[in-house]
Structures are given as structure tokens and as C-alpha cells.
Amino acid sequence: MTNNQETLEGLLAPKRTRIQEFWLLFKKNRLAILGLVFFVLFFLIALAGLFLTSGHDPVFNPALIRLQEKLLPPLSTPNPNTLRPDEHPTLGFYLFGTDNLGRDVFARMLQGAWVSLTVGFVAVGISLVVGIFMGGIAGYFGQNHIRVHHILATCLLIAGAVFAVLGHVYPAALLVAGVALYILGMLRTKQPHKNGPLTSWLALFRMEAVSIDTLIMRIVDIMLCFPSFFLILTVVALLPASMYNIMIVIGLTSWMGSTRFVRAEFLSLREQDFVTAARALGVRNLRIIFRHMMPNAVAPVLVSATIGIATAILTEAGLSFLGFGVPPPHATWGNILSDGKRFIFDAPWLTFIPGITILLVVLSFNLFGEGLRDALNPKLRER
Amino acid sequence: METPLLSVQDLRVNFIGDNTVARAVDGVSFDIFPGETVCLVGESGCGKTVSALTILGLVPMPPGKVMGGKILFEGSNLLEQGEEEMQKIRGNRIAMVFQEPLTSLNPVFTIGDQIEEAIKVHEDIEPEILRQRSIQILKDVGIPSAETRLRDYPHQLSGGQRQRVLIAMALSCCPDLVIADEPTTALDVTIQAQILSLFESLQKNWSMSALYITHDLGVVANIADRVYVMYAGSIAEQGNTLQIFNEPRHPYTQGLLASLPSRSKRGKRLHSIPGAVPNPAHKPRGCPFHPRCQFTVESCRSRFPEVCDYGKGHLSRCPVLYEKQE
């Protein structure tokens, strides 16, 4: 009988894990594989770039200026008579030529690879953290309401912070004390006490103002009202120029998409039986979110993250192009291109090399992301 | 003997997936004679719908692919017809009523548009007569105040009404053959009965043939002249309704009938067939039913069973029971 049972089970479906299934589907998409290969290659090059171009005496020095060697086309050899021995390019020739200051473009591109990668990953990381957090709350706790006392407490806290920043110690201390009192009060009211003169007052404070979902989605609406590139440009222009500011700003202006994804996914997952079952078993909210819902919601987020990295790299290049990018000691592909634009007729490689590199990298991220989407989403499979 | 209106002979349809080939229809043959109601019965996933869609050339290709066989409609092979000839046959000579009334009507056009369109493609007809005919046909399928309903959009109708509209659309050109693919599955039980009797009376009145696809043996007993029982892409047993219900000759048919609730079995545990329908991409060797069959012998595992003739058109693909019978 057991034998028979096994044949029965075995007939129903081939046994493959989800990952195998995914890989089999993904393999079909030749463009996506190409994207993946480029992706890995780019990652390795960027990593190598970090080690080869940093430190005290880097293998490839991106900052070394050789004015006598400026604007040499790719693959040209240096003139040994005019250079000191330590100024020779590591490869013995300029693979990608030199720029207007005689810097080795190859070394600069290597350094830029790491910068671009970091900008892309950190910016998307920030936007994912914010997006998943907001979307998760909106999707899972969305039906809960924010009450009047929550708003008042937040106002107190903000006012306290403002006073503290402005240096008024006493009002700040007073407000902080108020917040502390409030928290104590919250803990007290956990125990129900029905009668008493305070109840009607408390009822006013406990009035429901707005649901969390509405609040978060309105915030998303507000953020979407800003023209994103213009907003990034404004903020980056106002802040002191630094690589980190750019990452943070790109991240903080691009989380709305993943918020919407995660919210929609959570809303539909919430209704599904396995979540109801988990809740019926008394599983805690956090565990339901991270153990049961997150793995199911992660696929679309992953896809949008991959494509988000591509977009972030493009945005950084655009900012660099306008002169608001990562500031000078770092070479980025955007500012190599931007510097090169003045020599577009004399030294076209200064435009083409970073341009084509950006194109290839962004393209590979996009293709990889789309391949992921197709393979992760069985509904779209036959398309 | 008269010639069949539609004769499907050894039809084979494969679905070519990413890494697999699913033999959805694997050597199916059946005949439909003029004026006859034929039922195709089987569990979901056994290839009933695909067979029906293949008749009209509506299987999406790719991934579908017809691997062999013939579909003779009045003597001409539909599989060899060009797209334009098929357009003249679809709706006009062979019409189809689909399973999901909720999604089978286009949400952005009115009921009237959709019915009139079905007539207009096949007939050159004055607008005024066209309108009259659509109203008449809506009345025929039992939709009250048909004149105003014509201007409604599908979402304004209930599920049962939408199914009536779909039937009206299918019958609007008086086809010779109507294929109904589980038209009542998505509906409430009370409405099922209404639709079923409507379908039957219209079909008899207009002397159309019908291919009725269902998994519901109760429906079969009500309307069928002849029955084809399908399992895993091939016909397991065929015969007229009495033969199938009274003297089932295939273990699968027997299992299906045994699992029907009935008054005589009151208080007893319902029978169920162990296991499930095999995945069309991984069918067992030999008789496709052998892993679930209680009569399995060694030859079932290796050889595809041949047809055994019980006379009077009653055929079954189970040599084991045939031998026992003798």
C-alpha cells in the first residue's frame, strides 16, 4: 500500500523546489541571463576598483595628474621621456585614454564603478527600508486608527525637540516631562477603569482622527506631488555636496513605489487563509509579518529594487552632469561624462566611455530585474 | 447509419511549457449526430475544455499545439481550414457557451452591442431587423424587459442573466452545433436548473446538436442522449445514457457513479476514488487510470488499453473488466 501511495504522489507533480523552479524559468530568458552576467561582472569590477584605486599607493591612481599627457586617445602609450617612473600608468598604456588633466580614464572609471554601485545600493536600501516599513504598516495595521491623543503627544514631542534644538532648556524639559507623563498614563489606561469624572475627557482624547492607512497613503500622495528629479536637484543643491547626501536624498524621494507595492501585497495577503490560520493559532503580529507575509511580499519588492538601482545610478549621473553630483575627489561615471562634454569634438572617448558603461550597467540591471519579475510571477509566464 | 455532424477522430493536443510537454488531449474520438445532445464528462483537468476549444480553433498557440487527428464537420476537416473559413464557422455554424459568465462578456460594451455584433459578422442585415432580432432572442432566453436590457452593461446583470445573454449570443445565428462548456458551474444551484432547462428546450426547439461539457453526472442524466467519459486526455468509456448509468464498464465510470450521493446510500460513507487526476505532463505509463484502479493487473502498467465493444455503441477501454465479464 505504501508503495502504491508513493506512486500516486509521485505522479502528481515533479518534485522541484521553488528555487529550482525559479531558476529553470529564469534560464529561459536569455536577456535576463545576460543581465545577470553583466551584473555580477560589474559587481566584481566595482569591488576590484575599490581595492585597486584606494589606499595610500593605489595600483591604479585615478587622481594622478600628468598635464603633459592630456587628452590622449584610448590605447595610446605614454611618452616615457616626460614622465617620472612612478607616473607611468600601471598597464603600460592608457586603456581608455586620458582626460583634460592627463588623468588615466581607466583608473577613474574603476573608481567610479564603486561609487556608482554604492550610490545605487545605498539609495535603494534607504528607499526599501522606508518603503517596506510604511507599506507594511499601512497594509497590516492600516485599519487601526490614530487617536487624538496620539496626535497631541506627537505635537508635544516635536515642540520639545524644537525647543531643545533652539536651546530653550526649561520649556523643552517641561514638554519632555509631559510626554513621559503621557506614556505613563497610556500604561495606566491599559487597565480598564470605567467610571470616574475623567472618563468623558478621556473619550475626547480617544476619538479616532484618521486611519493609519489613510495617513500613510496621503503622505505618499504628498511626496508624489513633487517632481522627483527637480526635488532631488533642489535638495542636493541646498545641502553641502557629499556622496552620502546624494544617496540619502535619492533614497528618501523614491520610497513611494515600494510602499504601494508592499501595502497592496499585504492587503491581499492579510485576507488569505494561511494568515488567518496563523492568527487563529495565536501567532504574534510581528511573527506573522516577518515569517508568513514578508516572504510572499518580497518578490515584487526585489524586482522594483533591482530596477530602482538602475534608476538611482542614472539619477546620480544626471546630477553629476548638472554639476550637483558626487563632489570632486571621487570620480563617478556621471562627472567623467560631465567633464568630458567640453571636449566632445576633440576627445569623444571622454563622453563615449562613461556613457556606454552607464548604458550597459543600467541595461543589465533592468534586464535582470525584468527577468526576475517574469520568473517570480507565474501569472505572467506565458507572455 | 446517418453521418455524424461532427466527428472528432484521434485528436491530440499538446501544451508545450517551459520545460515540459503536457499531453492535454491524447487521442480523443467522438461523434455528434444531428439533433443529438452529447455529454463529455470528466474531472477538471482531463482535457474536456481543450477538446472543445480545439474544435473552434480557439486553443492559444503557442503554447498549445495540435499533434494529430481530424475534426470532421460535415465532412471537412476543421483543422485544415484557414483562419477566414474558421471565422465563418465560429458563431455561425458552431457556437460556444463558456464556463465563466462573469468574465466572458466584454465589460465596456452593452449587451445589445455584443449580441448584435454576433449576428452582424455573419449576416448582412438591416439595423432595424437586427434590433428586433436581438430583442426577440433576449426574450427567448428569458430575460425580462429585453428592450431596456439591451442598453445595459454586463456588470448591471446578475450571473444567471449574464449566462442567459451568453446563450443568446451563441444561439443568435441558429448554429448547427452548440458547445456548452460547463455553463452552469459558476452559478447558484437554483439558477443552474433554470439555465439547464432553458438550454435544453431551446436546443430541442431549434433542433440543434449540442456538445455539453460537464463534471456533474446529475446534469448528464438529465440532458444527455449519449455520454463520453473522459479521463486524462482520452475517452475511457462511451455509450448512451442508460448504458453508462446502468452498466458502467470502466472502473473510472464505476467510481464516478459510486461517488454520487443518492437516497439508497443514505447514512453510508460516500465512495471516493483514491488519488487525483495525473498531471498531464507526467502521465503514468500504460492505462492512465491504473494507479487509482482496484482491478489493476500487470498489463495495465505497461500497455495502453484497447477498446472493448459491448455492442449497441457501448465501448470501454478496460480489457480487464471485459475479460471478467466473459
Place this chain on the structure above:
Amino acid sequence: MLSFIGRSIIQKIVTLFFVSVVSFLIIHLAPGKPSQIDPLNPKFTPEILERFRQEFHLDKPLYVQYLLFYKGLFTGETVSWKDNQSVLKKIWERFLNSLPLFIVGTILTWTLSFPVGIRSAIFRGGFYDRSATFISYLLISVPGFFVAYILIILVVTQLHVPVFGMETFGLQMASWPTKLMDRVWHLLLPSVLGATGGIAVLSRYVRSQMLEVEGQDYVRTAKAKGLPPDQVHYKHALRNALLPFVTMFGLILPGLIGGSVIIESIFAWPGMGRMAYEAILARDYPVILTVNFISAVLVLAGTFVSDLLYLVVDPRIRL
């Protein structure tokens, strides 16, 4: 219906209010003061700075500044810090310059991406579909300014046509056909460039919408009626696939400002985007804030229009 419109308008106004607050805060809380515009400029003596601060209410508390600014905006009194011109008048002039670019770009985008996307969907998996897919990825992935430079090299070196600015300097006396051609040439490159990204994205979206709809049951019903393929695709499928694009139609309004910064500054096109860029460079807060406010208004008006359009075209939505 009316209550929907009313609610929607109120909601949009509330959103707009928050947008105005947030953008005001972003600008004013960021480090760096407008009074530091140009420390090297010898004309910026402390006295002038002080007068400047008073003139533009920079000595008042933040909320007063906020109220005064938006009061000025609505009464049309706000002036640019840079040249003391009225902001609204300035924006209007630049808007008129941007408009042809925007119109040509939008027409190109919408007329090209639909045929491409629909054809891709109908012949999916074929050579046409695969090449269209690849090209649109290429267009999405390429930095716009890079393409701009390639095109400039091509046009300037091969065709010897000047492309920078809105017209060639010194052609005022030329005959009108020459002037017209000159205008067209100047318009063509930036608007094609502005449209490429849009075409790529939109045609992909059209394709996926079409595919989604082609898989629906009612398309099968239409085929089963015996309709010819053209009617199946272009009547039954397309009508449904078009629904979401009606909403996108409202969303092209904000494109007037957002995407054109880079293109306009490459081609020295005196439009809105370039003005915004210059305002950012000069820390000309009134201009930045006004542009931001107007674009938020455009976004909200766009979504409002698309909601209304959706009501009209989708029979399933009745309020």
C-alpha cells in the same frame, strides 16, 4: 457624482497645503542662507544685506514668512530675488517657451508608443516583439544627456545644422521659410530626446496591458463569435486595454516641468526646466517654491482629470 468631485477637490486642496508647507520647510531649513548668494560680490555690503533681509521678510519668524510668501504668490506680487521681476510673469514666459517642446514630445510619445506596444502584444514572442523589447530597454537605460551628445555630434558634424537655443542668432532678417526651418530644427532634437524615454516606458506598458486583456475570457468569446482578428484585437481588446491610459493622460501634465531640466540645459532652451535649474543655482527661493507649487498643482489637477475621465469611460464605475 457631485459629492465625489467635491470630496476629491477638498482632498486635493489639503494635499496641496501640505506640499506647500513641506517644500517651504525643505527650502528654509536646509543649511545655507539665501543671504550668502555671492560672498565674493563686492556689492553685497552688510547694509545691503540687511535691507535685502527686510525687504524679503527674512528677519521674520518662519510661519510669517510662509504666510507672506503664499499671500504674495496668490496676489501675484512675489518677485524673484535675482532680478526683482515678477515670478509669475517670468514663469509664464518660460512656460510659453517650454510649451512647443512639451507638445511635440507628447505627441511623439503617444502616437509612437501605442502602435509599437499593440503590435508587440499581438505578435508576442516574435522577432518584432523581441527587438522592440530590447530597444525599449536600451532607451530606458541610456542616460538622456549621453544620447543628446551623440545626436548633437551627428547633426552638427554631418548636417551642419545649429541646434542650440530656440533659434539661430542673427537670423532675424532671413526669409520666413528659412526661419521656420531653423525653428523646426531647433525644436526637433530636444523634443525627440524628451520623448524617447516616454516612448520606451509607455510602449512597454501598452504591451503588458494588451497582453493582460488578450488573455481575458471576453476576448475568447469575441473570437468564438467568429469576429475577424482585427475586430477582436482593436475593438474588444484595445477598448479595455485603453482604460488605464485614460488615467495616464492626466498625468502627462506634470511632465511640463519635471523631466526637462537636463534636456533644456543641454540645448540652452530657455524653458521652465532651465529656469528652475538656474533658480536652484542662484538660490532664488521664490522661483523654486513657485515652480514646485505649480508642479504640485499640475500633478493634482492631472490626477483629478484622470479620475473624472475614468468615470466617463469605464461603464462599471457609476457613482
